[in-house]
Amino acid sequence: MRVEADFNKSVRFAAVLLAGTMLSGVVIATARAQSTELAPITVEGQRGDEDAGNDGGAANGGGAGTGARGPANGIVAERSISGTKTDAALIETPQSITVVTRQQMEAQGAKSVAEALRYEPGVVSETRVGDRFDNVFIRGFGGFGANANYLHFWDGLRLPRGVSYAMPSIDPYLLERVEVLRGPASVLYGQNNLGGMVNLISKRPTEVPFREIMVGIGDPKLLQFGFDVGGPVDSDGKLLYRIIGLGRNADTDVNYTESERRLIAPSFTWRPNADTTLTLYASYDHDPNSFQQNWLPALGTLQANPNGQIPRSFFSGNPFYNGHDREQSAIGYEFEHSFNDVWTVRQNLRYIHVDSDFKALPATGFATGSTCGAGTTANLCLARTSTHYIESFDAAAVDTHAQAKFDTGPLRHTVLAGLDYQWSSADAVYGTGAATYINYLNPVYTPIVEPALTSRTDQSRTQLGLYTQDQMRLENWAFLLGVRHDWAKADSQVTGAVSNHAEPSDQATTWRAGATYLFENGLAPYASYSTSFEPTLGTDYTGSPFVPTTGEQYEIGLKYEPHWFPGMVMVSLFDITQQNVLTSDSSHRSSIYPLCSAAGIYCQMQLGEVNSRGVEVSTKMTPLQGLDVIAAYSYTDIRVAKSPVVTSGIPIEGKVPIGVPDHTASLWVDYTLQAGPMRGLGFGGGVRYVGQSYGDAINSDAMVVPAYTLFDLGVHYDFAEMSPDLKGWKAAVNIANVADKQYVSACASATQCFYGSGRVVMGKLTYRW
Template sequence: MGHKQTVAWLLAGSVSILTTATAGAQEQAATPLQPITIKSEKSENDGPIVKESRTGTKTDTPILETPQSISVVTSEQFRKQGATSVSTALRYEPGVTVGSRPGDRFDSVFIRGFGGFGGNANYVHYWDGLRLPAGINYDVPSVDPFFLDGIEITRGPASVLYGSGNPGGLVNLVSKEPAPETGGEVFARVGNNGRAEGGFDVTGPVSKSGDLLYRLTGVGRLYDLGFDYSDSKRVAIAPSMTWSPDEDTTLTVKATYTRDPNAALTNWLPALGTLQRNPNGQIPYDFFSGNPNYNSFDRTQSTVGYEFEHHFDDVWTARQNLRFMHSDSEFKAYSVVPNAAAWAAAGSCGGFAYLCLGRQSTHYLEQFNALAIDNQAEADFDTGLLEHKVLLGLDYQLVDARSIYGNGATTYINYLNPVYESAPNVKLTGRQDQTRQQTGLYLQDQMKIGNWNFVLAGRNDWSSIDSATTTLTSGAVKDVETRDNAFTWKAGLLYEFDNGVAPYASYSTSFEPTMGTGYGAVPFKPTTGQQYEVGVKYQPTGFDGLFTLALYDLTQQNVLTTDLVHTSTNTALTSCSATTCQTQTGEIRSRGAEVGARFALLDGLNISAAYTYADVEVTKSNVPSTIGRTPVGAPAHMASLWADYTIGEGALEGLNIGAGVRYMGATNGDAANTAAMKVPSYTLFDASISYDFGNYDTKMKGFQLAVNATNLFDKQYVAACASAYQCFYGTGRVIMATASYKW
């Protein structure tokens, strides 16, 4: 079946389902409307500890019964911890590395050691179970955390349910949705680094019968990243509406609009002067390596879609989720030139070597349109003593993207006495048009007999990438077509003891298409991944808590490495980049252990703790110096602890105090793991305090003041390096004071 026919079939199915639902509603209209009770899908999640997630199985399944590593961060948790973006909301999660490249423009993550920088970067990929698309280069969307009810992390390969993806795992954003009870929130926030924010969130029923609900969420903010000329702005709004003509049918329509007139760009800095000692002195923490007369990142993104669910009977349930997304962005920036001779040039700095940075300007104009649709049929039934929850799905993803770009001349700047030139006129020299499509058919059976839980799933994907690169000066066009067909699967078993202990074991696979061609203009094959995981979960019966331990062995094949043979002979440059050919002989293995704990002791005391050990190693490569080495940015050890306590009685009733500590182990800043490029470990402290004035005076019920501080002691550190010319200072102290009113 061709992709156009697939889209037509999927959309036709959508119309058919909605028509059936509408017909059912019309039949009921003959009788008087009765108040409708909206079923809660989070009954397992009552209390501070989330115990249920849809991301791992696409069904309502307790985390304790799911044979893989899953965790959920609630909006209440990342609010207390002072998160300002999706990635910073994951700072206390095991197996997840964030903050390697500070800033709120993108939400990049490492999961179980798999991530990276530049073209290898791994971004947050899913939003309400549907793929969050990206453009070709820098047009990567960002979802505001104020829109979210929670964030779910599934570790390990997830291709069997979601298609192409990073083998380390996925992050799924869960939106706020209309609620059956009237409520809302408004807030105002100020902070250091010029931060000023305001927002609102209102929800409730539209009709007296309760069959129509609404929610409207909006936010606006100004802030900077703590270094010169890093101002950022955002305004965003998210309306949604839920229609439930009967207790078995629900349709939620969602839309969002996000405008970033300027999202700050992370500084690119050399290792010499940040990670390493520079004889002229270290590069100041607030130094801006770009050009305030030129640097900018302007992005506008909008979405519209729906989630439909209908229960036919006690066995069958049908769902269809759809989202269309459009994004436009303009990227202007300077990057440090990776050239030792340029960095050492003394002429521009009065005879002092290693004082003037060589930087090159770049300009990208991008846009994309994307469609994602997921059709699901779920059947719950028994065969003898065996309980089944079978999920059959067909999904489709389309991204149609364009990028026009060009690079300017190299200029130099003294980092101790910066003088910024006027804005350069960068000529646009290239254009890339790309269409990515993926169709997937999957089947999953969750089985249960007694205390035993089993899951078996398989999926086949058909993927295509059509890319055309045009040289604007000559009109020459280079076309590359990639066609892939991949089968992925997973199997898992878990035994749930009556005391809440649940050991498990699982195996899963993944694939991810690789864009581009190697020597001879041969398209690259998809990377593939396999993981073995064993672990144990514990949900105590005496208090609210969830404890997890996971041990895993994860391998990724077909990783791109440098083809030394064809690079040295400099042949077939039309098939490679200007100086480098690549081949797919690489392999990376990640083995490790993750410990996570969330529990509530006493009344009002909540604790979360995490520890990660990861042994990530390049096991195969065409470059001998990288074999046995650890990829850049992947730490061997991470640990975190957060605790907050709400006083429940006395004069200070309603006062909440929180504190946290985060440890990030040392990472490598180059592929060869040289000692000079070892990024040291660092430890950061966070704190919060808030007071609900409703405990002081009932007339002030709902009014709260809060203060959050991250990196409390303003530690200055190098967060990570991707190479000798790509190092990033970590985020300094951020203090925010918030006044909010909820009803």
């Protein structure tokens, strides 16, 4: 069990690590200052300069490519748009934000957003591996199934979801950055998970012509091809374009499963003058097959099974039945116009449509021995149910805001005032049925009878938000103050064996305040307070709709930006409290409560409170030319602070929510040779540690998921160093989980445990010109 001493030790560890990092930076910088051979390194902008990066077109991705939405120079980003919706310096924003740049994604060979987040503090992105969905835990807040915390925002607009399995997936090949804003973000974005948000920043047209062709091959049976071309259309550079395409096929660790993707994404930018930018974009993604790890019982994965452990390659479904076909299309625009040096207006809009056809045979536990054949022992055959969901959804989001930059005496202001609107409409027809048992050591697959589609769910949601924010500078002080009011409505109609209709309507005001002091030596201590809300769709056993989940966060921290080389070090301590948390309601799961007599999907009550506090450390730096270092550590102490639920005679109050590891740590180092006959050859390596978590609500000893440590490797070579004729050719090989370690990544219950991903090898050849 985790105790108070763990928190104090973690704080001391964070302080020591920060001091060591800064001391190392000073030593390296001194050595570098004495050297005359290394060329100077340019970075995104300068600390404390609000105008660095051009708050105009670059902030909106309009082709300048140097601001908060454009490419970062290396692994270190100094500016971000996610924390303020303006082109703001990370060191001035009083909240923990980290940025996964394009170069980091390429160096680590990320094939999904979840993989891109592996080395970020406070984030656990692969509790259930696969590319069907990207669900994350941030500062302990996440979950599984209907309560999972899926990726949130794409270019500052919320990513919607369908009823169950219809959810969008964004490939990292389309992205320039992945930004993680920890803690509440409701002031700027409305309803949102309390732990934080992930904002995916797309590649956009650039002024410089850019052409790339990429071919990849790997194991298990991975083959991919991609292209990324763009640049100016006319000689004046008023019209820019970019077209990105990707095709990928891959097998997985599990028999009879594969992953397929086909996508195309064009975008065009029109800049009639220096003050106006309009970018139109579209994307189409078809995933004929996508993969998510099997549900498997704890007995045979987490726990020892006398019959033998369940193989990681075991497929609990049926190759004649299982599948997930998803089509996803989106279209939108980003507009920006500056009237003068004071006023700028922006509007972003996106419409998205998703179709999903999902078939599966989830395992529900072990059957008796006799049902699986004469002489079969117990705990050998798995019971299953058949599931079929056909879904679709349409959604639109628009965000309009005006920005004003002005002074009031010695106080400099960047004021933002905006209005955003979100709408979504989703439907699903579905059915479940019986399925045969299966022997996990000797599986036999035969065609099955598909379940009848007997139920239907229709959902619609709208949200209107009005917000304002003021970023203020007074000499070395940076202040941030924001407030927002939201009106949210939902309509859910369930028709079938159990019918239900709910129309919750909610409104809430959220706010945040923070301050940062910028020392001349690069240190920046900060403190902030923020609140959040998130509407909760569904009803309790009486049919009464749930009220929104609300929360608040206190955060203090220290950021450090060296003057001598690109780098950013952040340490944060946080305390988050969430109210109106949904908890399991087993006391009303009986035939006299129809809403709780079925599969239990409505068997929840809203009487809980969760508290999460902890410490995070993040370091990204390039202390020497060719050397990149990424390090992270987090400690999360999250508890159910209030709950009337008692499971197996044990109260869950005071327990740790399922799936949340206590400690995580990671280190990635990449170095490219700068001289000698092997100049241009680079080596990268990383280690990831994920601490223990619990697989049940009462934190029983039998359901403790052990900690695990994984190792990754990368090798890359720039052929231009071999011959000028080979300029533009680059090769890379990445190996994730080098030792092919078999481990349980998480458990959601005694019947739902998940193996983590095995070894994946990917080789890639790229030509750019």
